[in-house]
Amino acid sequence: MKSEMTMATGNSCELILALDLPDKIQALNLLDRIDNELTWVKVGLQMFTRWGPDLLNEVADRGYKIFLDLKLHDISNTVASTIESLSKCPVEMMTLHSLGGPEMINAAKEMRNSCGSQVKLIAVTVLTSHDESTLDAIGLNGPIPKRVPALAEMAVASGADGLVCSPLEVVPLREKLGSESLLITPGIRPIGSAVGDQKRIMTPAEAACAGSSFIVVGRPILQAQDPKNAALAIQTELASQRKNG
Numbered sequence: 001m002k003s004e005m006t007m008a009t010g011n012s013c014e015l016i017l018a019l020d021l022p023d024k025i026q027a028l029n030l031l032d033r034i035d036n037e038l039t040w041v042k043v044g045l046q047m048f049t050r051w052g053p054d055l056l057n058e059v060a061d062r063g064y065k066i067f068l069d070l071k072l073h074d075i076s077n078t079v080a081s082t083i084e085s086l087s088k089c090p091v092e093m094m095t096l097h098s099l100g101g102p103e104m105i106n107a108a109k110e111m112r113n114s115c116g117s118q119v120k121l122i123a124v125t126v127l128t129s130h131d132e133s134t135l136d137a138i139g140l141n142g143p144i145p146k147r148v149p150a151l152a153e154m155a156v157a158s159g160a161d162g163l164v165c166s167p168l169e170v171v172p173l174r175e176k177l178g179s180e181s182l183l184i185t186p187g188i189r190p191i192g193s194a195v196g197d198q199k200r201i202m203t204p205a206e207a208a209c210a211g212s213s214f215i216v217v218g219r220p221i222l223q224a225q226d227p228k229n230a231a232l233a234i235q236t237e238l239a240s241q242r243k244n245g
């Protein structure tokens with residue numbers, strides 16, 4: 001049985017495992033192996049598209065909390081209806097795209113509230129795979145260090161409970177948004193683990209120290225020889241940062 005955890009804010013930092021695997025049985029076996037070293041699991045488009053709400057139920061039945069990362073971006077009515085559909089699923093946090101604009105984010109929040117759902121709405125700003133030339137190509141004015149805080153502020157003012165951002169964006173976003181907003185950061189690499197395609201990285205302790213509410217870690221755990229140990233090492237690093245911070 002997993003311990004009850006409060007929702008992390010700027011004062012603590014929790015680990016989320018990105019469950020980026022092609023196969024449901026493999027994913028559930030991995031969760032059974034990691035067991036009590038972990039509370040949060042991120043389910044993304046790849047797995048949700050293939051396995052849907054059944055996967056969410058099977059993950060939640062094992063006692064995990066779910067961060068559903070679908071980056072919803074559509075007309076307000078469609079996003080609100082999707083929030084209503086998802087309110088039947090065991091999801092604690094989910095993403096929507098800030099480029100959907102204030103009306104879409106507000107419609108999502110209104111629907112969440114009217115469903116009596118507690119799901120936290122987390123906005124994505126500029127994808128970390130985008131650079132200035134991508135912004136030009138889609139007709140958005142850069143530069144990214146200006147665009148991200150502007151989108152973040154709009155998203156939170158429109159009803160988002162937090163943001164997905166690069167760990168390098170956490171300090172300025174915390175200054176702008178205060179301690180209540182949830183800041184969720186991928187791009188995390190423990191010392192010694194392969195960087196892969198992530199470009200702007202921090203260690204778990206650095207991200208926690210900067211003010212991340214949650215760190216999202218995939219391959220450093222998924223591809224470790226002993227995933228349970230890899231998760232434990234990150235939890236230990238976060239706990240010691242908490243003690244020293």
Ligand code: C5P
Binds near residue numbers: 198216
């Ligand atoms: O394997 P790795 O630790 O790089 O996984 C990071 C996870 O965070 C992946 O699921 C990836 O899709 C997601 N993510 C990201 N960068 C973003 C948004 C999400 O790496 N800007």
